[in-house]
Amino acid sequence: MLYDYADITDPRNLPAKLNNLKWHITGFVDGDGSFPVVLSPVPAKKFGWLIQPRFQIELRDTTDSLTMLRVIRKTIRTNATILHGQQFLKLVITNRRLLLEKVIPFFIEHKPALKEDDFRTMKFVCEALNAKEHMTEEGFKRIIQEISSQPTDGETRRKWTYTDIIKDSQVPAARTPKEPSFPDGIDLRHYMAGFTDAEGALGYAIAPRTKSITPYLTVTHQDTRVLRKMQEVIKCGNISTGRLQIYGMKNTSEKVLPFFEKHKLIARRATYEKFRSIFELIEKKEHKQHFNEVVEKIRSLNERGILRDHTLGTIPEMEGEDMAQHQRDVA
Secondary structure, three states: OOHHHOOOOOHHHOOOOHHHHHHHHHHHHHHHEEOOEEEEEOOOOOOOEEEEEOEEEEEEOOHHHHHHHHHHHHHHOOOOOEEEOOOEEEEEEOOHHHHHHHHHHHHHHOOOOOOHHHHHHHHHHHHHHHOOHHHOHHHHHHHHHHHHOOOOOHHHHOOOOHHHHOOOOOOOOOOOOOOOOOOOHHHHHHHHHHHHHHHEEEEEEEEOOOOEEEEEEEEEOOOHHHHHHHHHHHOOOEEEOOEEEEEOHHHHHHHHHHHHHHOOOOOOHHHHHHHHHHHHHHHOOHHHHOHHHHHHHHHHHHHHOOOOOEEOOOOOOOOOHHHHHHHHHHO
16 A cells, blocks of 8 residues: 555545556546647747746546646656646646656656557657757757657647748658557556546436436547457447546446456546536436436536536447447436
8 A cells, every 4th residue: 555645645545556646647648648849939049939848737626636636746756736726726847857857757657558658759849958959950950840840739739830940841740640659557557547537537327207317438539449448448439529438337336347346547636526426326226206406416526527517418339239228228
């Protein structure tokens, strides 16, 4: 048990081993973290531009989000400030020494699957700046070329284009994205728990007419390869329109709850506890006698989990196994 984290949270709410926690963090960062290189025009700089690599995570301002950021900060072994904004929290590390000595070694050992290209670019830029390559014209140009050839999103997400910085020069071609390389075995399971902590939602679909309530877990991402991995790990669910969707009492009882009892959620801990407590009420058929009271608890849960109150007419369409399971639950 990770007793060193007792000043942040109950160690029982964390993975039992430090390496498991590290893979949870990698999965979470693949969902909600980023490794940007920020370019800003600064006339005082030799070539007129400030190059600032960073590692950052921005979350909604909740108690569990703060716990998650504090856990990440402690695990990476840095005292970087957690910024509190209007309804958000942000962990940002821009100090080059911390990036080189703490952040980069962590993610070399526990490699991101989805954001490896972004991480490699950030790492390249940090090392080039540390070697003062940006102080020569050739070195500065090479750094900008590396940044501009990133395969993920490219310059469409940047305020400045390559030719704004390097005049009269051909724009470098974007590199081919690398195939994501996921960890194996228990590392993969903890990675997926972390990814769900970032991109998952637990809730209940409500059918007022029949007074039926169906639990669901959805995990959303545009890259369906990570959704297929989660489907493989949890051994149920359907993938549709960028979502892994798992519905039904049986799936929840036999797959979802056992998985997250063993592989703890951190950033969605309160959401999970509430989801589980409502599930126990439904198992006892409390909603048949106290439907409105249970629905009120569900509305609070769905709000907490970002997805709003749903009826079966507005949730993502259920297909195949999910619809059959829902019909069994209704019956």
